[in-house]
Amino acid sequence: MKDIATKPKPLTIDQKQQLERLRAMPDEQIDTVDIPEAPAENWRYARRGALYRPLKQSVTIRLDADVLQWFKDHAAGRGYQSAINAVLRQHVAKTDSDKG
Template identity: 60%
Template structure:
């Protein structure tokens, strides 16, 4: 009978890997992916963050700019992407 890993086992392995220097991780059985493989790479749709509806007042010119420059996801998605990048870039500021 196979041993099924518990969440505690997985968490312990992850903690061990997080604290391990990259040079100590054996990746010999994982071939390096050629750079060409990444040209059309997309993030899988497995993770979809929960959304919270908000009312937000923005300057008209800001909204117009996002509507004119939004990628395929729409201007609200683009605003969210910009805000997420800002939060990520400034996460260590407290």
């Protein structure tokens, strides 16, 4: 289950302060020397809408008690429902890729 995307950890106070300082700076004062430009060939891997978050829909589903308990025990700091959704999404993606 390690490959399931998780919610990002909350920012620390120091990280928030750093972001505020950067936000207040004009773009030309931000040092980007250590950030290389992406080669043009990398754009062929670009995907539009990759950050799209689908709308959630509330449903009632009956699961085996042991399966539900497993997800509750292994949710790793996030909701067990999100973990179930992630597993179902992986299955759908795999099924779609097997067809094509």
